Amino acid sequence: MTSSTPSQQFPVRGAAIALMATLLTLARDVRAQGPSSEGAAQPEPSAPLSPGEELALMELPFLDLMLPSNTQAFAPRPDHGVFDTTLPGYFRIPTTKVFLKLGIGATTAFTVSSKRLGTPTWFTTSTIPVRGQPFFHSPGAHSTATANPSDISLEMRGKTQLGPMKLLFTTSFAQGKPTFGFHPNYAYAQLGGVLAGFTDSTFADVDAYPSTLDFEGPNALVFTKRAVARYSHRLSHDKQRRMFLHVALEQPGSNVPTSAGEPRDMLPDGVVAWRSEGGWGHLQLAGLVRAVGIQSKDSKASQTVLGIGGNLTGAYHFSRKHTLLAGISGGQGLGAYLNDTGGAQYDAAMNAAGSLKAIPLLGAYAGVTYAWTHMLSSTATYGWLNLWDRDLEASLEAKRFRRSQYASLNLVAKPMKGVLAGVEGLWGYNRAIDSQSGQAVRGQLTLQYRY
Template sequence: MKTILKVMFLLCGAGLSAVAAHAQKKVIIEDESPKGVVLVTIDKAGDEIIRIMNESQLPYIHEPQAPRFLLTDRKGKFALGIGGYVRATAEYDFGGIVDNIDFIPAYIPGGSKIKNQFQMDASTSTIFLKLVGHTKILGDFIVYTAGNFRDGSNKGFQLRNAYVSFRDVTVGYTYGGFMDLGALPSTIDFQGPNGATFYRATQVAYTYKGLKNFRFNASVEVPSVDGTTDSGLDIAQQRMPDFTAYAQYGWNSKSHLRVGGLIRSMTYTSTLSDKAHAVTGFGVQASATFNVGRQWQVFGQATYGKGIGQYLNDISNLNVDIVPDPDKEGKMQALPMLGWYAGLQYNISPKVFLSSTYSMSRLYSENGYPANEPSTYRYGQYFVANLFWNVTPNMQVGAEYLRGWRTNFDDSTNHANRMNLLVQYSF
């Protein structure tokens, strides 16, 4: 019996070894194989891959870091990274509330009996795919898609970026040209300062980098128009794209000045006319960020225009790109509006920093607007102070205080306070 068992074990062992050897032959990738794929950590990738990954990293605190692991070809010319972060926040409002998961002064209710509010959120956790490489025809190219789970109350997947970039041309859905990601402050609040320009759009954009320290960009973007209408007015299908452009001068990796502009045409229809009409909107913007010594960073932005509510954080929630003209029946108008912020960041150490920002957005009256609605939003104010600690290269925690004010055209003011806590782990 023992002899029989020994023979069976030997046969099983030989069979398993043969299967393993056969399987091993199937998965071995020969060096000369052009389609071979290797899993590596990013620090082991080729110099070309690391350079493209670093140069294409978007300078915004809510954008994921470079992926930890990559799938590369044997020659290290192409790499696919999969990464993201898990982000959880706890929020407590006191002395007044903001009726939103983000701190939006426009959503501070008037006359509310509720003065305290507790919320938690993990819906901004993000996942992305990023393919990078270099070819003679396309030069450096990036294919990038990213999304989070903040799609209404159902926590469905929401697209944040989906674009391809090559030869300084970007095609797809990403951050618009009428904003400056590099000058935005660091906040736990996912939306950020109420006077900042912030939006995404499907676009075709070109960036010229041929002059030392200068960068020029122009884009054609799909328009999004939100307006206030009445029974005789409607927002129509848009006939023209939005056009943006900017010029930037930078003197080191953390310092630049930028000026930009936008022009748009917003189409509407009226029951008093048998044809469509359009209102022209425009915007001008200046932004800057620069370091003072090794520890201080200064940043700010100012934006003014007509009919640009879609682009300003606070005012984008009010549907005021175009509004009825009280002085002209059947006509719509674009209102003047302003947004700005200024802030400081102090780097205590390479892992810990403090920052603070003050911001304001303002909607101006024109031609009698708002008629008979004195409780309409006039301006909002936003103050934030926070502390961030990068516990490890992949884990960040933070604490934040926010205060907001909403003032209406009747000069009534309501305010709110919020404390935020953050835990975020990148992968």
């Protein structure tokens, strides 16, 4: 019988021996040609995404004005854009893809005014006493101190199959008097381009607000918060020049003299706004249509007039140090939307024939911010507002508002993030329907810490 080799008798064992020999040879070659396995470079783990990157948020192209009221950060954005995509201060809710932030702003303001005003803590020029009114001849300075502009906020952001999601609730305690009381600022939900809740009117433009220390701001500023249902559509996908179209239905609220009857709101207010923005700044044009009505207290009679107008606003950044902000608004039946006339029965009034008439108005303001250093800046602001209501004197009364001017200049220091200290001088002029007028000046010191 012929003898055979082990490999012939056991073919599997032979194949295994050959494979082991091949692997040993490859290992020897790798050891000879390259670094040892202990020193071999290991693949680096990928860097964790920031909250903004994880939520796919885009950075806003224009500057954050860092307003004391923080309205730019609180305001809803049509594509959920933010000024800082790292979302400082947010933390993830465990086991979810939702990020949460609790914000607090502690603000104290000291003021000294030349006259007693109807709103002691706010510099509302339409409340400056005119000749013939109480407190026109003030015996001396009037001082106030309040912390009621302080605010708290709770914000939630996440990502859904329908797009980014945002929920925000924030309230301040700001009142016209030094007392404390809830002053809701925002309470809204936003999913993609659809928004519902309590927020700035679509007719307003928070990115064009001058950075005044005075909580009220210029007389002709469109400043109102309402229940809003809004859809925003992006018209341009160019990151350097973004354009949007907003269509909204908003909470109505006819402001008419009590002598005319009870306010009657037939329909929600309708607003359409176009907006363009980029590194240079932004421009916004908004149009408003509303029905202003009254209902007689002792009969079924009612009257309704058309309120219609426009608001053109914008900001232009000459550089990161110089910014121009401006706005002009006009129309009829718009009194509820402007600072000096909001909530003061200036949408419409009865004429001598007993017919309801929408009050025409025109207002404009401009502000310039200049940064002296990286921590020191100034803002100068001027506003003008006029109502054509002289033929409505019998309904509104002779001492009611017709025209005003507003001016302010401040110096603000921001030595570190979240800390603000500033002084501001203000001047105001008020003219009544009967042509009597009054003026007032104010000095203000504001201290704030915000997280």
